[in-house]
Amino acid sequence: MLEIRDIKTTYGKIAALKGVSLDIREGGLTCLLGPNGAGKTTLIWTISGILKAQSGSMKLAGEELAGLKPHQIVEKGVVTVPENRLVFPEMTVKDNLIVGAFSRRKAKGGVEEDLESVLDRFPRLRERANQEAGTLSGGEQQMLAVGRALMARPKILLMDEPSTGLAPIIVEEIFEIIGKLRDEGRTIFLVEQNANLALDYADHFYLLEQGHVTFGGQPGEVDHDELIARAYLGARKAS
């Protein structure tokens, strides 16, 4: 559905992505694993247009996204759930959700219905609908960030490290939500450090190391432990 080809992104002189190519398949969960500093978040921000790629292409069902402004990319249906949630802490839960629907303001209507369906999906957000988002727990803020992205009716949901800063039990809850979204047939691109948990849910995964994709395949094809050790510890299997 989204074909990423040879994307290069730099911060000044430092190359963060050195030619990344991968495919996000329709109706499934594609996962990107990698250690700190591999460029995972850089890739998310590049796809969402907040960072500009130096070269390369990103085609959504054949349509080029590279070079578009962030709001245009959201209008095309590629919506980000940013790392650390980035909810608007001083706005109410409801207002946070409503601004999420901004990208489809031209197509009138449907916002109220979507608001209801998001609040149905996350009953804890409904209880706190008029509370300020900053007063929510980390897990609830993550739900809010997901709900806010759903308000844009995404074709692809980009999720950047939804487990960051959350207690393990909350992380599992968040992953159950992600699993449910996948089961509904949504297309999800998940960037994670928590490899074991992410691989339980992924249909397809890639490994990003130092700005390069070094592996792509399906969970179960290879020994996960070996792979994770390789990526995160830099170990190579002695053979």
Add this chain to the structure above:
Amino acid sequence: MDFYFGLAQIIGVHTLLGLSAYVVLLTGQVSMAQAGFYAIGAYTPGAMTAMFGLHILPAIVIAGLVSAGIACIVGFPALRVKGLMLVVATLAFGEMVRLFFFNLTWQVERNGELVGPNGAEGFRAIRYFPQNGWEVWHVTVFIWIVVAVVMAALWWMDRSRAGAVLRAVGHDEIAAQSIGLNLTAVKVGAMTAGGFIAGLGGGIYAHTVTHIEHGVFGVLLATFAIAYPILGGLGTVFGTLIAVLFIQGFLIEGLRFMGDWRSLLFGALIVLAMNLRPTGLLGEHAPRMKHLLGLRGRKTETLESKEAN
């Protein structure tokens, strides 16, 4: 009695000036250009009524539109800078406007006398109100009707989706972009709306004082414009109104009996108010000054909020 009407008029036009800065501030932009828009709004309808004999209502609407147009043009380049850099850039624009009027001489003959801006002399004889038999209280009521209409419109905007969008951009630009808000449109839109309101305020101001000159529209006025919403808080439009009442009504007029000591106490009271109510007199949750000026990175903020969780 006239003194109180006069004070009410000053509070009215300054409320408009403060509200113009309020709209822009909601999007996280600290604009020192509002006095410039106010100046444009003062000279334009002054010219319309005094030089070409237009009615006051179309004159101030034209003032608003001209200021809005210029604010829109200023908004685009101003978008490229943030925080302190934006303060400097908008300050420069304000001074540019002031110096433009300092140099502008354009007089026409009307009823046997020359009227129009006359450089450093200023623009005299904007006498629409006395010429048309408006009494002081008529003018005061007129000003407060305009203030009430603008405040009602902003109140409604604040509660609608547009208000949430402005605040979202003001709180976190990256988050706002990631969910598809068009930063350019939102910021330039706020700047344009702010320009319109400042233009209205300036237009009315010119007619209440009948004589305007460039010196009024300097840095001090620009500082007042931005001080009102900051002191009042960004919770609601009423914060700005209360701040204008506090500064113009209490600090400037109320403390007049103290003579030269007033200025000293004036500063001390503002420091005290900002310490007791760091997010403004009304509105607990306005973005902090440091945040608006870009002195605190987004990263630290997320770290803090992570700890809070």
